[in-house]
Amino acid sequence: TSFTAAMVRLAGRCVAVDADVDAANLALLLPGEDGEWRTFMAGRRPVIARDSCTACLACLDNCPYHAVKLSRSMAPEVVELACEGCGVCSLVCPVGAIHFVGHKAGAWTVRRTAFGPLVHAELGVGEDNSGKLVAELRNEATRLASEERIELVIVDGPPGIGCPVHAAVGRADLVVAVTEPGVAAAHDLLRLLDLARHFHIPAAVVLNKADLDARASRELEALSADRGAPVLASIPFLPDVPKALAQGQGLLDVPLLRPVLEAAWDAIERLLRQPKAA
Structure with missing residues (x-):
């Protein structure tokens, strides 16, 4: 989420979507004023x-x-x-x-931020159908982008590889997987890259806390290369990051990370400009 917030800020103007509806927190890093909350009905x-x-x-x-x-x-x-x-x-x-x-399963709203609209939601305790809620948020983001003539939609996807991830990935032009060195992370990364390949969506990878386990990071780089997904950035572990987040700041407010994040955004823009495969 913190990486997504940094990309939204670097984009300048976009429609942002927090698809992690089970634990939405992108709004914490993108302050603004929420509009009317709308009921999400799901299941029976x-x-x-x-x-x-x-x-x-x-x-x-x-x-x-x-x-x-x-x-x-x-x-x-x-x-x-x-x-x-x-x-x-x-x-x-x-x-x-x-x-x-x-059955009322949750609610969603559109927040007006300095970088464009943010579509986010709250899923009720113990509720399911989060994939349907993500799809509803994506549809609203598409409508807003068309209505306000905004070319870019950035979706903060949920962790793992479940139903809400499928809903978040669908219709995307690029999937950027943010992962960390570790066995469980490698397993989820592999499945996510395979999911992107299944839907013919280009994918790229960002390694977070890459310096905590150099060997595992190299294995993730090799796995990504094998799936045709370039590594856009290797973000080191810095104690300044949780301190900044605790103060309501983002990754771009950590001086050592800004050039890394700017390089990652430049790489994302280049990938988005590439011609789509037939």
């Missing part, structure tokens, strides 16, 4: 009609996630945090007393 939740329910407990007995319990009045009720919306309860109810309704 069962509702038990009390006037129709006969308390036969078929829903309680058959729920595979144990998301139905008895209330104090001995009537079945749904535990929302445990419910996966599978529909078994509705299927086995002999009187049709269970129906499904839309």
Whole structure:
């Protein structure tokens, strides 16, 4: 996220998207004023009609996630945090007393910053469908870019390789993977580069804390080269970085990192200018 914020600042004007909706924090580094928060509806939740329910407990007995319990009045009720919306309860109810309704899973907004709009969101505790929320943020960013004639959209992707990553990568012109030396990081990097290749998206790599394990960093460089992904920058570990972040500053405010980040941005711009493969 801190690397993305630095790229947004260097871009000058763009639409930024925080796709790490499970733990969004890009807004901490891009101050501004949030607009109206809009509800994100996802999934479905069962509702038990009390006037129709006969308390036969078929829903309680058959729920595979144990998301139905008895209330104090001995009537079945749904535990929302445990419910996966599978529909078994509705299927086995002999009187049709269970129906499904839309469920508020989070909210999103557009923040106006000095560098352009920032589309970010908050996913509710224990909620899923984060991939759908990321897709909604991407669609809003595309609309804003077209409406305000902004050529560049920068997406801060989530960690790992799950559903929200797929939603963040889709339709991209370039994937920049920020990784650190280590076995788990190498595994995720390999899968992300393979994902980018599957969708025919050019990829590049940035090594963070590269000097903590020189051997592992060299292995990551070799892995990246094997996948045709150039290493744009090797960022050293500096104690000044967490100090700057704690004061609300970004990586560009750390003097030793500014030239490294500027070189990385120049390389990204060159890659974006390259003709797209057929």
